Amino acid sequence: GAVVSQHPSRVICKSGTSVKIECRSLDFQATTMFWYRQFPKKSLMLMATSNEGSKATYEQGVEKDKFLINHASLTLSTLTVTSAHPEDSSFYICSARDLMVRGQETQYFGPGTRLLVL
Amino acid sequence: KQEVTQIPAALSVPEGENLVLNCSFTDSAIYNLQWFRQDPGKGLTSLLLIQSSQREQTSGRLNASLDKSSGRSTLYIAASQPGDSATYLCAEGGSYIPTFGRGTSLIVHP
Numbered sequence A: 001g002a003v004v005s006q007h008p009s010r011v012i013c014k015s016g017t018s019v020k021i022e023c024r025s026l027d028f029q030a031t032t033m034f035w036y037r038q039f040p041k042k043s044l045m046l047m048a049t050s051n052e053g054s055k056a057t058y059e060q061g062v063e064k065d066k067f068l069i070n071h072a073s074l075t076l077s078t079l080t081v082t083s084a085h086p087e088d089s090s091f092y093i094c095s096a097r098d099l100m101v102r103g104q105e106t107q108y109f110g111p112g113t114r115l116l117v118l
Numbered sequence B: 001k002q003e004v005t006q007i008p009a010a011l012s013v014p015e016g017e018n019l020v021l022n023c024s025f026t027d028s029a030i031y032n033l034q035w036f037r038q039d040p041g042k043g044l045t046s047l048l049l050i051q052s053s054q055r056e057q058t059s060g061r062l063n064a065s066l067d068k069s070s071g072r073s074t075l076y077i078a079a080s081q082p083g084d085s086a087t088y089l090c091a092e093g094g095s096y097i098p099t100f101g102r103g104t105s106l107i108v109h110p
Helices: none
Strands: A004-007 A010-013 A019-025 A032-038 A044-051 A067-073 A076-081 A090-098 A106-109 A113-117 B004-007 B010-014 B019-025 B032-038 B044-051 B056-059 B062-067 B072-077 B086-092 B104-109
Touching (some): A010 A019, A019 A032, A019 A090, A019 A113, A032 A067, A032 A076, A044 A067, A076 A090, A106 B044, B019 B032, B019 B086, B019 B104, B044 B056, B044 B062, B072 B086
Parallel strands (some): A010 A113, B010 B104
Antiparallel strands (some): A004 A019, A019 A076, A032 A044, A067 A076, A090 A106, A090 A113, B004 B019, B019 B072, B032 B044, B032 B086, B056 B062, B062 B072, B086 B104
């Protein structure tokens, strides 16, 4: 079945540095990918929708200059947390839509990336 | 805007019990409904996906049902085991953007 991978799975960085997280669809093309953030004991909150070849659409309250999203190809989207601070520590999960069958789009989720900013 | 609610938020049962997790959604015009499992500090593992045209899906001891008219989905776990302990999330696929519930934290004790 379709698989979505994320890299890295876990990252620890110093405050002020930037961190890039990759999301790849391994055996299907994804024109749209989604980035989520999960706070402890909370549900997944949609951060932004990443569209291949165009600018990402950010949800209200998400700083686009803080969380840079690039969807350069049909199989890769990246999320860069710029000038990370401890409050950015969280679990980030991406998902990708498989458009193989029109009207039967399926979401596949990556395994997540645990970010800890010291 | 679609809202997804999961009840109960937490559940603790003895091993061997059959249990039901509930998921409700406010907009019945859903695309699909998906159940996930999340272990502590881990990503999501897809358990079952029900398309809007389907009423249920089964995988091993798991059975998920979908009733669009009432805005509900249930995940039935038969003969629960300690290894089933995890957080279970449901997500409504939506026409474009999936919406997640907050999850049900399940503990199955020996």
